[in-house]
Amino acid sequence: xxxxxxxxxxxxxxxVETCFHGRHIDPQIYAGLNxxxxxxxxxxxxxxxxxxxxxxGAGGAAGMTPEEVIAELKASSLRGRGGGGFPTGLKWSFMxxxxxxxxxxxxxxxxxxPGTFKDRDILMYNPHAVIEGMAxxxxxxxxxxxxxxIHGEIFQVYERFEAAIEQAREAGYLGAGILGSGFSFQLHxxxxxxxxxxxxxxxxxxxxxxxxxxxxxxxxxxxxxxxYGKPTTINNTExxxxxxxxxxxxxxxxxxxxxxxxxxTKIYSIQGDVERPGNYEIPMGTPFATLLELxxxxxxxxxxxxVIPGGSSSPVLPADIMMQCTMDYDSIxxxxxxxxxxxxLVMDDxxxxxETLQRLSYFxxxxxxxxxxxxxxxxxxxxxxxxxxxxxxxxxxxxxxxDNVAENIMxxxxxxxxxxxxxPVRAMIKHFRHEFAAKIDAAQKQSA
Numbered sequence: 001x002x003x004x005x006x007x008x009x010x011x012x013x014x015x016v017e018t019c020f021h022g023r024h025i026d027p028q029i030y031a032g033l034n035x036x037x038x039x040x041x042x043x044x045x046x047x048x049x050x051x052x053x054x055x056x057g058a059g060g061a062a063g064m065t066p067e068e069v070i071a072e073l074k075a076s077s078l079r080g081r082g083g084g085g086f087p088t089g090l091k092w093s094f095m096x097x098x099x100x101x102x103x104x105x106x107x108x109x110x111x112x113x114p115g116t117f118k119d120r121d122i123l124m125y126n127p128h129a130v131i132e133g134m135a136x137x138x139x140x141x142x143x144x145x146x147x148x149x150i151h152g153e154i155f156q157v158y159e160r161f162e163a164a165i166e167q168a169r170e171a172g173y174l175g176a177g178i179l180g181s182g183f184s185f186q187l188h189x190x191x192x193x194x195x196x197x198x199x200x201x202x203x204x205x206x207x208x209x210x211x212x213x214x215x216x217x218x219x220x221x222x223x224x225x226x227x228y229g230k231p232t233t234i235n236n237t238e239x240x241x242x243x244x245x246x247x248x249x250x251x252x253x254x255x256x257x258x259x260x261x262x263x264x265t266k267i268y269s270i271q272g273d274v275e276r277p278g279n280y281e282i283p284m285g286t287p288f289a290t291l292l293e294l295x296x297x298x299x300x301x302x303x304x305x306x307v308i309p310g311g312s313s314s315p316v317l318p319a320d321i322m323m324q325c326t327m328d329y330d331s332i333x334x335x336x337x338x339x340x341x342x343x344x345l346v347m348d349d350x351x352x353x354x355e356t357l358q359r360l361s362y363f364x365x366x367x368x369x370x371x372x373x374x375x376x377x378x379x380x381x382x383x384x385x386x387x388x389x390x391x392x393x394x395x396x397x398x399x400x401x402x403d404n405v406a407e408n409i410m411x412x413x414x415x416x417x418x419x420x421x422x423x424p425v426r427a428m429i430k431h432f433r434h435e436f437a438a439k440i441d442a443a444q445k446q447s448a
Contacts, residue, residue: 023280025281029238030126038128040164049132051248055139056183075089076263076264085329092141096231104146112195112198132243133240135187197367197417200416205232271344276295288322288325298346303349304323305348308347309337315337316428317336367417374418394439399433
């Protein structure tokens with residue numbers, strides 16, 4: 001057993017490799033962190049819980065109404081950091097204000113998107129920012145109970161967040177009558193099960209309820225029928241961590257840190273063929289070329305071939321297109337991809353795109369929950385055809401069939417996993433069709 005632990009310890013990240021490198025640009029969430037100062041007292045010394053005090057009117061502050069809190073979030077142009085990019089203030093406003101029963105708040109920390117490792121660093125090294133952000137959100141929406149659903153394969157992070165919750169509870173930032181006000185909020189951590197599908201918000205709710213993690217039909221949406229059938233709002237870890245800064249400094253100030261319709265900073269997990277992979281917090285709208293430079297450029301000085309800009313489910317972009325983009329939702333969308341979770345996968349000119357797609361296709365086939373026939377069957381088709389091409393058994397008709405199968409998956413499933421599996425396939429064929437065709441031609445010549 002000790003031998004196993006020794007081997008695993010080699011691959012244990014300690015933050016130095018991911019976020020304590022000092023190469024961020026005007027960070028907000030990572031500002032002042034060193035790995036040891038995650039506790040309550042250190043967080044308070046960095047201005048922590050001032051935003052919560054501000055809205056509750058503690059210590060002589062004027063206080064803010066829930067409507068005023070939501071208005072600040074709308075002014076900030078803070079968009080959901082989990083992948084959807086939906087305006088946070090608008091989402092909070094959907095919660096029915098006059099609902100007489102229980103309302104819930106949920107943090108989606110089920111970070112399962114391949115290439116994404118930002119949320120675990122936030123929870124590990126700045127957990128109180130998430131707790132304060134959730135308390136602010138709960139006040140704005142009138143929710144009294146919250147859950148943080150944490151990915152099942154990062155148990156150390158789960159334990160750290162539990163410790164932070166206990167600190168906040170003992171200090172009076174959680175529980176009944178917070179800071180002497182009439183506002184009460186209970187927060188609980190929930191250990192997930194490591195399934196990719198549970199990152200989908202309704203599958204997450206099913207899992208929270210103790211059921212099999214499968215997506216629900218929408219409508220009804222969680223804002224009207226969520227956890228235990230009650231109104232529920234779900235946001236990503238980074239979204240909640242950004243909320244205290246917005247309230248403390250103001251929505252307009254947060255917007256000024258980014259660009260119109262894309263407020264504030266965002267954390268990008270850049271990896272692949274770069275010299276210095278890791279998490280980088282930079283203002284929204286920063287050129288991709290700057291982010292690549294922060295990461296030390298392409299490994300070995302090789303030419304850049306392609307980039308997947310928003311996690312494995314977003315369409316690939318060739319180097320010439322990506323180098324013209326800025327790191328924000330609108331610019332990446334205009335280029336034909338998605339900012340998604342903020343995972344940036346960099347590939348040099350030695351990368352085999354057929355092999356890359358084969359790995360991605362296998363992942364989505366494996367992680368499909370099997371509820372929808374187009375996804376359950378279609379992801380298998382995609383992987384088998386790409387596998388066939390990669391192993392010298394491709395057929396001339398495979399490329400059109402791949403595109404057709406992907407097209408027939410998209411928009412025909414309950415959740416977005418079907419689209420997530422199909423989009424990389426269609427983008428790879430669109431931009432790198434020649435690599436697939438070359439392997440098929442070679443297979444045909446060999447069999448002739």
